[in-house]
Amino acid sequence: MGKNNRLLGCAAIAGAAWLIQGCSAGDSALGGSEAELGSSSAALTADASAQAAARVTAVVPAAQVNVQNGRVSRIFGANLATGASADAASDAARDALAPALAAVAAELSRQGNGIPVMIDPVTRQPGFYVYHYQQARAGVPVHGAELRTLVRNDSTKAVVWMASTVADLGSFVVPSGLRTAGADAAKANAAVKAVTDPTGVAVAPHLLDSFTQPELVIYAGSASAPSAPRMAIRYVGSSGKSPERYRFVADASTGNILESESLTETVAVTGDVRGNATPNHVAEDCADEVSTPLPWAEVSINGGSSSFSSAIGGFNLANAGTTPVTVTSPVAGRWFDIINEPGSVETLNLSITPPNQAHFLHNAANNQEFLRGQTNAYTAVNRARDFVLGFLPDYPTISTEENFPVTVNSSASGLCPGNAWHFGTSLLFCAADAGGSYANEGFGTIAYHEFGHEVVEEGGSGQNEYGEGMADTVAALVSDDPRLGLGFFKNQCNTPLRTADNTCQFSSTTCSSCGSEAHSCGQLISGIVWDIREQLASSDPTTFRSIISSLTLSSVLLHTGTAIDANIAIDFLSLDDNDGNLANGTPHGAQICSGFLQHGIACPIAPATPCAGICSNPTTFTWSGSYQSGNLGTGAVCRETTHPVVGGNCGNFSGGRTLSLNGTVMPCNNNNWPSVPAARNGGYCVSTTAGQFPYAFVTLW
Numbered sequence: 001m002g003k004n005n006r007l008l009g010c011a012a013i014a015g016a017a018w019l020i021q022g023c024s025a026g027d028s029a030l031g032g033s034e035a036e037l038g039s040s041s042a043a044l045t046a047d048a049s050a051q052a053a054a055r056v057t058a059v060v061p062a063a064q065v066n067v068q069n070g071r072v073s074r075i076f077g078a079n080l081a082t083g084a085s086a087d088a089a090s091d092a093a094r095d096a097l098a099p100a101l102a103a104v105a106a107e108l109s110r111q112g113n114g115i116p117v118m119i120d121p122v123t124r125q126p127g128f129y130v131y132h133y134q135q136a137r138a139g140v141p142v143h144g145a146e147l148r149t150l151v152r153n154d155s156t157k158a159v160v161w162m163a164s165t166v167a168d169l170g171s172f173v174v175p176s177g178l179r180t181a182g183a184d185a186a187k188a189n190a191a192v193k194a195v196t197d198p199t200g201v202a203v204a205p206h207l208l209d210s211f212t213q214p215e216l217v218i219y220a221g222s223a224s225a226p227s228a229p230r231m232a233i234r235y236v237g238s239s240g241k242s243p244e245r246y247r248f249v250a251d252a253s254t255g256n257i258l259e260s261e262s263l264t265e266t267v268a269v270t271g272d273v274r275g276n277a278t279p280n281h282v283a284e285d286c287a288d289e290v291s292t293p294l295p296w297a298e299v300s301i302n303g304g305s306s307s308f309s310s311a312i313g314g315f316n317l318a319n320a321g322t323t324p325v326t327v328t329s330p331v332a333g334r335w336f337d338i339i340n341e342p343g344s345v346e347t348l349n350l351s352i353t354p355p356n357q358a359h360f361l362h363n364a365a366n367n368q369e370f371l372r373g374q375t376n377a378y379t380a381v382n383r384a385r386d387f388v389l390g391f392l393p394d395y396p397t398i399s400t401e402e403n404f405p406v407t408v409n410s411s412a413s414g415l416c417p418g419n420a421w422h423f424g425t426s427l428l429f430c431a432a433d434a435g436g437s438y439a440n441e442g443f444g445t446i447a448y449h450e451f452g453h454e455v456v457e458e459g460g461s462g463q464n465e466y467g468e469g470m471a472d473t474v475a476a477l478v479s480d481d482p483r484l485g486l487g488f489f490k491n492q493c494n495t496p497l498r499t500a501d502n503t504c505q506f507s508s509t510t511c512s513s514c515g516s517e518a519h520s521c522g523q524l525i526s527g528i529v530w531d532i533r534e535q536l537a538s539s540d541p542t543t544f545r546s547i548i549s550s551l552t553l554s555s556v557l558l559h560t561g562t563a564i565d566a567n568i569a570i571d572f573l574s575l576d577d578n579d580g581n582l583a584n585g586t587p588h589g590a591q592i593c594s595g596f597l598q599h600g601i602a603c604p605i606a607p608a609t610p611c612a613g614i615c616s617n618p619t620t621f622t623w624s625g626s627y628q629s630g631n632l633g634t635g636a637v638c639r640e641t642t643h644p645v646v647g648g649n650c651g652n653f654s655g656g657r658t659l660s661l662n663g664t665v666m667p668c669n670n671n672n673w674p675s676v677p678a679a680r681n682g683g684y685c686v687s688t689t690a691g692q693f694p695y696a697f698v699t700l701w
Contacts, residue, residue, distance in 0.1 A: 055100035061616040064582065066570060066604065069226060072101055072164050074570045077582035079158040086114050086151040090131040093149050093159035101147075102168035108133040108147050116153070116394050117554035118575055121546055124393075126153050128160075128575065130557045132460065135166045136218075138174040142167050143217045143234060143249055143259075148558060150574055161574035163567070165560050167220030172229040174218070181255035183211035183235045188248050191257040208237035208246065219249055219258055223561060232258060245424070261562075262464065263424060270355070272313040273297040273329050275362035275375030281444030281479040283487025284376065289366050294375070295382045296333040299360075302326040302349075308334045311386065324353045329360040331374040336381050338374050339407040342431075346371050369432060369440055370409045377408045377429055377442030384451035387478045391550045396557075397458040404454075408442045418488075420446050422453035422471075436490050445484050448475035455556055462562035465511055469522025469564060470556060473529045476500040477549050482530050500526035506565070506600035513600075524599055525564045532572075532595030539591060547588060551575055569596045570604050583612035584681070610640040611685035614663050618685065626701040629686075636690045641700075642683035645676050650698040657691030659698060668696070 048070040056065045056075055064077035081096055083089030091110065098105035114129030128150050135145035150161035189208050214233035221227030231252035238245045245263040250256060277292040278284045293313030300306035301317055304325060309315040319325060330347040331338045338345050350358045363371040381404075388395055405426040410416050416430035418438035427450050429442030452474030456467045476482050485497035504514035504523045511521035529552050536544035551572055558571040569592070576586040582605055586592070593603030611618040615638035621627065622643045629639075637659075650659050651670035658665050662680040666673055676684075686698060 055102075056097065057616065059096055059100050064604070066567065068567075069224060071168075071223060071226060073223060074567055075162040075164070076160065076570055076574050079156070079160060079580045080149075080162060081159045083157050086129045086153065086157055087131075089151050089157040089159050090114065090129075090149045093162060094133060094147060097162065098147075098166075101164050101166050102170075103135065103147075103166040104137075104169075107137055107169075108135055108166065114151060115392075115396060115557055117392060117557055118550055119391055119393065121543075128153055128554075130554075137169055137172065140174050140231075141215075141217050142169070142229075143219050143232065144222055144561075145218075145220065146560065148560070150558065152580060156580065158580050160577060160580045161558075161570075163558060163560055163571075165223045167218075167226070167229060169218070169220065169229050172218070175231065178216075178231060178252060180214065180216060180231070180233055180252045181250065183214050183233075183237070183248075184250065184255040185209070185211065185237070187250070187255055187257050188237045188246070188260075191248065191260045192246060208239050208244070210238045210240060212236045214250075216252065217249065219251075222259065224563070236263065261462065270314075270316050271299075271327070271352075271358035271360070273299060273309045273315065273360045273362070274313055275331070275379065276364065276366045276372070277375045277379045278372070278443055281380075281448070281481060281486075282493060283439035283441075283443050283485075284369070284372055285439060285491050286487040286493035289363070289372065291361060292375070292379050294331070294333070294360075294362065294378060295386065296335055297378075298330055298332045298334065300328050302328060319354055322354050324351055326350070327352050327358045329358075329362070331362055331378050333378065333382065334402055335385055335404060336378065336406050337403045338378050339405055340370060340374055341407055341410045341412070342370055346374055373409045373429070373431065373440045373442045376440070376444075377406055377447055380442070380444055380447035381406055381427065381451055384448045384474065384478050387549075388451075388455055388474075388553055391546075391553050392557075395455070395458065395553075396460070398454065406442075409440065420450050422450045422457075424457060427451070427454075432490070439487050439490055441488065443487070445475040445479050445481070445486070446488065448478045449484060455553070459556035459559065461556060461559040464562035465518045465521035466525065466559065466562045466564055467522070468518045469525035470552075470559075472498060472500060472522055472526040473552060476526060476530060477545075477552060480545065482526075498523055498526075500530035502527040502530075504599060511564070521564065525568065528568075528595045528599050528601070530595075531598045532591055535591035535594050536588060539588070551588075551592075566596075566601050566604060569593070569601055572596075573603075573605060581612075583609075610642070610662065610679075610681050610683035611638055611687065612681060614638075614660070614685050615687040623700070626699060629698045631694055632688060632696045632698065634690060634692060634694050637686065637688040639686045640683055641686075643700075644679075645684045645700050647676060648673055648698065648700040650696070652693045652696040653688075654692040654696075657689050657696065659686065659688045659696075661686060663687075668698075 049067040052067050052072050053065040060080050062078035063075050066074040081093035083092045094108050095105045111132040111134055114131050116126030118127030131149045133147040135142040145165055145167045148163040149159050152158045212235045214235040217232050217234045218229050219232035220229040232249050233252050234249050236247050247261045249259040273294040274291045275294050276289040278287050279290050280287050295311045297309040299315045305318040307317050327350050331345045348360050352358045363375045407428040409431040410428050411431050417433035419430050420441045421428040432440045449471045452471030456470050472484055475484050482500035483496035487493045488497050502523050504512045504527050510516045512524040514520045514523045533548040536547050554575050555571045572592050573586050576588050596603050618638040618640040621639055621641050649672045650668035653668040659668050662677040662685050664677045
């Protein structure tokens with residue numbers, strides 16, 4: 001239930017201006033009162049949006065563009081660049097489109113290798129690679145400014161999607177010998193206003209008393225509120241009395257806070273290793289415990305070898321001879337270290353004479369909450385990690401990070417009871433309270449939710465409403481149940497804290513109809529994903545869980561910022577596409593769009609018109625009797641009709657100039673065509689290359 005304290009309210013979610021193949025709609029206002037801005041501001045914004053889109057389509061005419069607040073946020077729906085390798089293609093797209101984004105290609109540096117996403121369950125090959133680029137000038141990073149690309153893993157190595165939060169730095173120069181202010185505790189604490197906890201009760205934040213060394217950055221506003229670039233510092237403040245952490249961006253000279261973000265997220269030998277744990281993803285009061293494998297668990301021979309159990313709890317320890325040995329099994333493993341706050345973790349010892357087997361059962365008596373809390377939390381966090389890596393085995397950090405600390409059975413003041421926490425580098429789950437109101441929170445969906453915050457964190461996205469919503473979504477996907485936290489409150493085994501089976505509607509002003517608080521607004525994305533899952537369950541009954549899980553987890557690596565908006569629909573569709581052309585739909589586009597539409601977000605698939613994917617900005621025409629084009633001129637031609645075409649001819653084409661009908665080159669020798677291609681997207685597209693003669697013509701009937 002991550003307690004994601006909101007400093008600035010629900011992130012502004014501007015109405016998207018869909019620019020389909022260069023045709024622009026109006027964009028959202030840049031700010032200020034209506035009296036101050038009026039229609040002139042709206043016109044200026046729309047003009048800026050049109051210009052931004054035009055810069056992109058001048059490079060890639062078939063591209064579709066989404067512009068928000070005058071900045072290009074997504075480029076998609078066409079092959080943006082290709083290369084001999086995925087790395088080369090991604091860099092080529094950056095080089096080609098950086099000027100269109102008002103950026104310098106050399107100032108966008110690639111961060112590491114491409115991340116494989118959309119892993120095929122049979123071949124285990126990725127469908128795409130995601131690349132990240134960081135914007136910097138003179139070696140100074142630009143805060144929040146990055147470029148991401150999506151490259152197809154096939155013979156084309158085509159870049160089919162790009163996300164941008166890069167800033168227009170213009171002629172801005174990083175000054176030399178700049179003397180900067182340090183972290184200002186008073187200004188940072190003043191910026192942290194009263195916030196609300198997950199139940200909606202106003203609480204005052206604890207005093208921040210520890211600050212990291214400030215880092216010099218360039219600040220050019222955010223995607224939702226661009227501003228002129230200036231020098232700034234960036235640091236993190238935390239409290240010694242609470243888990244609260246905030247990131248601040250401040251003016252380099254004055255120390256005045258320019259932007260603040262909460263970073264606090266909460267919820268509440270041969271042989272085998274098992275433990276009695278609560279099944280069905282629910283709290284301990286809601287199901288009888290059963291013997292459950294402890295995957296990846298630490299096992300060792302005293303004075304001898306050590307290893308980890310397999311995914312199903314089995315292990316094989318190297319050993320010489322048949323002398324009796326003592327084998328040890330703590331509730332700890334390769335990927336997670338359980339920290340039992342009231343004392344040490346349960347550690348079992350068995351004396352074994354090889355080749356006899358050692359069978360460990362943790363929480364064997366199943367009569368102590370703190371032992372049960374250890375096995376429940378351990379099995380749950382490993383289940384969530386295995387689930388994510390089952391679809392994205394190279395997920396950043398999570399795929400390689402070992403000994404991630406998980407504190408259980410906590411009664412820490414200010415944190416417990418009735419909560420669970422993600423601190424960025426650890427998890428914490430509270431014990432049940434003496435008053436009997438809250439369960440021990442280290443169980444099933446609560447643990448999946450907190451690990452979901454880790455998925456968001458390592459995916460490179462912001463938290464807030466997106467983090468809370470995606471954490472709920474991860475919990476729903478792992479459990480295959482929309483209900484979060486059954487039994488969170490003692491003996492309330494049929495009442496969830498929240499559910500992904502909801503009707504929350506997108507709102508550009510209040511985040512969602514379910515509320516603007518992070519947990520409330522977050523239900524928007526969990527609801528969208530669950531409704532897509534329901535659609536896929538009907539259309540793809542044997543593979544729907546794999547499809548929705550792969551799409552959702554892969555999309556986290558594409559997401560930027562904290563907003564839940566139509567950009568996520570673009571990301572889902574781009575990941576689902578199988579031919580680099582969104583205009584002709586995607587394999588599961590109908591289901592994806594249905595999920596977003598049910599929650600008030602229009603789906604940005606371009607209308608499937610006859611010329612979609614062939615040429616841009618077609619002129620529509622029709623006729624009665626026959627169509628006579630007249631002189632076509634010497635420029636390229638793009639015209640489309642939904643009128644049936646049964647025959648035609650063309651002439652006066654010279655010097656290699658061609659005419660195509662629905663993408664098929666037709667003979668232009670003044671003779672009637674022997675046949676015509678089949679209708680495409682409900683009609684016919686007439687396209688020509690530029691060339692001679694101006695009196696070239698086409699006739700259709």
